[in-house]
Amino acid sequence: MSTRPTVATPVAELGAALEMLDAVIRVRAEERRGGPAGRPLAPSLVEGSGGLEGAAAADEGIPPLERYDGGGPLAATIAMAGLGPAEALVLVAAVAPFVDERFAAAYATLTDRPGVTGLTGEVARTLAARTLAGRLDVTALLSEAGTLRATGLLTLDPPDDLSGTLAPDPPLLAWLLGQPPPPPRVSSGFPARPLTTVHTLADVVLPARARAKVADIERRIAHRERVVHTWGFGRHHDNVGGLLALLHGPPGTGKSMTAAAIAASAGLTAYVIDLSALVSKYIGETEKALAAVFERAERERCILVFDEADAIFGQRTEVSDAHDRYANQEVSYLLSRIETHQGVVILTTNLLGNIDPAFQRRIHVMVEFPAPGAPEREQLWRRALPPDLPVADDLDVVALAERFAITGAEVRDAAVDAAYLAAAGDGVVTQDLLVTAIRRQYEKAGRAAPP
Structure with missing residues (x-):
C-alpha cells in the first residue's frame, strides 16, 4: 500500500505530477539508448497500482491514476474528464513546458525527428507507452475522437499528424497554473x-x-x-x-x-x-x-x-x-x-x-417573469433614473407607471432617450420629455400609445 502523503495544495499537486513526468522521461531516454527493455519506474511511482487499470499502467511504465489524487485543479480536471493513466500523463506533459522550459528540451531526446522542441503527438505516445499494444491505444487516445482533444483539453497542430504539436487549452492552462483565465472569444469552437x-x-x-x-x-x-x-x-x-x-x-x-x-x-x-x-x-x-x-x-x-x-x-x-x-x-x-x-x-x-x-x-x-403591473413599473422608473440626473420638480413617475404599460427594458430605454433630449435642450428631464421618449418606445414596438 502506498504511503505517499496526500497532496495538500495545487502547487504541491502539480509539483508531484511534474516529478513523476521527469522520472518517466528519464526511463524512456534510457530505453532509447538501449537500456534494459521494459525497465519499470521506481517502486515509489507504481506502488498502489491495483486493478486492471493500475496493472496496465505498470506494464507501460507510467504512474497509475491514483498517483494524481489531490485537491487541486489537476486532480479535478482528470476526474471531471474521466482521464485514464496515459491521458493524465500526456496532459501533464503538455502543461510542463509552460512551467519549466527544460521539459521542452527533454522531449527532443525522445524522437528521431530533427529540430523538435516541445511536445508532439509522437513524443506523447513514446512517453505514455512502451509496448506495441500500448502505443496503438495511445494513438487512439490522441485522435480527434479521444477525450483529450474531443473535450478541448489539448489541441494538435496540424490536427491530422502526430508529428504536430500538442498544446493545452489556454483557459485550462491558466487554471492549472493558478492564473486568471483569458477572456473567451466567441467562435464555432467556443460559442x-x-x-x-x-x-x-x-x-x-x-x-x-x-x-x-x-x-x-x-x-x-x-x-x-x-x-x-x-x-x-x-x-x-x-x-x-x-x-x-x-x-x-x-x-x-x-x-x-x-x-x-x-x-x-x-x-x-x-x-x-x-x-x-x-x-x-x-x-x-x-x-x-x-x-x-x-x-x-x-x-x-x-x-x-x-x-x-x-x-x-x-x-x-x-x-x-x-x-x-x-x-x-x-x-x-x-x-x-x-x-x-x-x-x-x-x-x-x-x-x-x-x-x-x-x-x-x-x-x-x-x-x-410577467409583464410588470403598475406597482412594478413605478419601481422600475425609480431605479431607471440615476440620483445625479437633473429632473423637473413636477416629475411624476407614479403617473407614468399607471398610464404606460411598458416593460423594464422599455422603461430603461425611455429614460436614456429622455436624458439625451434634456442634454440637447435645457438640461433638465421633464415629464413631457419622458412622455415623448415613451411614445418612441411604442412606435418602435409597432404599438399605439395611450392618448
Whole structure:
C-alpha cells in the first residue's frame, strides 16, 4: 500500500505530477539508448497500482491514476474528464513546458525527428507507452475522437499528424497554473461570451412569488457544496450536483439581467451561449463545441445561460431528411449533457409553450417573469433614473407607471432617450420629455400609445 502523503495544495499537486513526468522521461531516454527493455519506474511511482487499470499502467511504465489524487485543479480536471493513466500523463506533459522550459528540451531526446522542441503527438505516445499494444491505444487516445482533444483539453497542430504539436487549452492552462483565465472569444469552437451586468439582485423587480423562486436559485447555488458533498447526496443519487433553472416571460422583463445578477451574487462568471454559432452546418461540430463549453464551465465553476432556449429545447422536428435527423441528435446530446452537468445552467425563453414538456420535467426551478403591473413599473422608473440626473420638480413617475404599460427594458430605454433630449435642450428631464421618449418606445414596438 502506498504511503505517499496526500497532496495538500495545487502547487504541491502539480509539483508531484511534474516529478513523476521527469522520472518517466528519464526511463524512456534510457530505453532509447538501449537500456534494459521494459525497465519499470521506481517502486515509489507504481506502488498502489491495483486493478486492471493500475496493472496496465505498470506494464507501460507510467504512474497509475491514483498517483494524481489531490485537491487541486489537476486532480479535478482528470476526474471531471474521466482521464485514464496515459491521458493524465500526456496532459501533464503538455502543461510542463509552460512551467519549466527544460521539459521542452527533454522531449527532443525522445524522437528521431530533427529540430523538435516541445511536445508532439509522437513524443506523447513514446512517453505514455512502451509496448506495441500500448502505443496503438495511445494513438487512439490522441485522435480527434479521444477525450483529450474531443473535450478541448489539448489541441494538435496540424490536427491530422502526430508529428504536430500538442498544446493545452489556454483557459485550462491558466487554471492549472493558478492564473486568471483569458477572456473567451466567441467562435464555432467556443460559442459563448461573458454575461455581465451593473445591476444586483436588489434591482430585480418581480412579483413576490417569482422573487421567492429567484431566491431559491440563489440558495441552491450557495448550499450546493454542503448538500451534494458534505451531506452525501452526490454519493447517494445520480445527477444531483447540477442545477437547471428556466426563466420565462415576455421580452424586456429582465430575464438575462437576472441571470447575470444571480451569477454576480454567487461570485461566479456567467457565459451566454450563442445559439447561432452553436448550430453548426457541419455534422458533429455542434457536439464538439458543446463539449468544450461544458468542460470549461465545470472546470471554472461558471454558469451557462441559454438565451431563447426554445430555439434548441423546443418540440423535436419530424425527420424528413438527414438534416432533421442530425438536428434531433444534437438536441438529444445537449439534453443528456445538461442532465449530467455538475454545474448551473439557466435557460431563458419568451415562449414557454414552445419548450418540450418532456424537457420541462427535468427543470429544477422555473421562474415566470410577467409583464410588470403598475406597482412594478413605478419601481422600475425609480431605479431607471440615476440620483445625479437633473429632473423637473413636477416629475411624476407614479403617473407614468399607471398610464404606460411598458416593460423594464422599455422603461430603461425611455429614460436614456429622455436624458439625451434634456442634454440637447435645457438640461433638465421633464415629464413631457419622458412622455415623448415613451411614445418612441411604442412606435418602435409597432404599438399605439395611450392618448
